[in-house]
Amino acid sequence: MNRVGALGRPVVGDVLRLTSVSKVYDRTGVPVSALNNVNLSIAAGTFTAIMGPSGSGKSTLLHCASGLDRPTSGEVSIAGQPMAFGNETDLTRFRRGRIGFVFQQFNLLPSLTVRQNITLPLRLEGKRVDRQRMAAVVERVDLTRRLDHHPAQLSGGEQQRVAIARALVTNPQIIFADEPTGALDTHRAGEVLDLFDQAVREFGQTVIMVTHDPIAASHADLVLFLVDGRIVDEMARPNPAAVAEEMARLGEEVARRHARSES
C-alpha cells in the first residue's frame, strides 16, 4: 500500500511494514483472534488513521506495530529494521528513539514540570537535549510560557500538547497516537489534530492514529478500516461524511454477520 503523500511532500520509502501479522489472545483458554494476517506498509512522512467497529483490532494493531505487544506470528519492521521481539528489555530498547506515543489520557508524570515531562524520553536514553529542536517543538505546541508549570495546572488540551511535544522532541521515526482526542472537547481536539498535521508537514514526521471520530480521521492522508482483525478497506483524502458513511456501512455488515452466526 504505497502512495504519494497527499500533502505533496516527498515520500521516502516505507517506515512501517507489517508482514502476515496475526495476534491471538489465549490467556483464558478461549482463544480470541484479534489480528488476522495483516499486511501493511506505511510511507514515511504521512498521516494515517485507523478506524473500525469496537473490537475490530485497532488497539491490538497499534500495540503490535509499535512494539508495545508481540504478535503471535508475522513480522514488523520500522525503517527496514525488524522489530526485536526478544525480551522486554530488547523491545524497550528498540522502541526508544524510534517510536513516540500519544495516548488518550496524556500519561504525563504529575510531579515533573512541563519541561521535565517533554525531555524525559531523551534523559531516559541518556541523550543531550537539542536546544534548537526543543525550542522549535515547544513553540509549535505553544507551550513556551508553560514550561515551569506542572500538568495539574494545565487544561486537557494543553496536557495533550505536552504529550505531543514529548513525542516530537526525540524526532522518532513514527508517532503512534491512540484516541488522542478522545478526552478533549471539539475545539481542543481540533488544535491537537492541527498539531499532528503540522508535525507531518513541517517536521516530516509519520503519524499513525487510532480514532473513533470521523472528523479526526479526516485530518489523515489515508484511513484504514479494520473489521474482525483484517484491513478491509482504505480511503485516501478522506472527508468526515465519507468516513462516517463507511463506518456505518461496516457496522451494519458486522451486525448482519453476527445476527447470521447467532441464528
Ligand SMILES: Nc1ncnc2c1ncn2[C@@H]1O[C@H](COP(=O)(O)OP(=O)(O)OP(=O)(O)O)[C@@H](O)[C@H]1O
Ligand atoms: N488482553 C486481551 N485478552 C483477550 N482478548 C483481548 C485482549 N485484548 C483485546 N482482546 C480482544 O481482541 C479483540 C480486538 O480488541 P481491540 O482492543 O484491539 O479492538 P479495538 O478495535 O481497539 O476495540 P475498541 O474500539 O472497542 O477499543 C476484541 O475481541 C477484544 O475483546
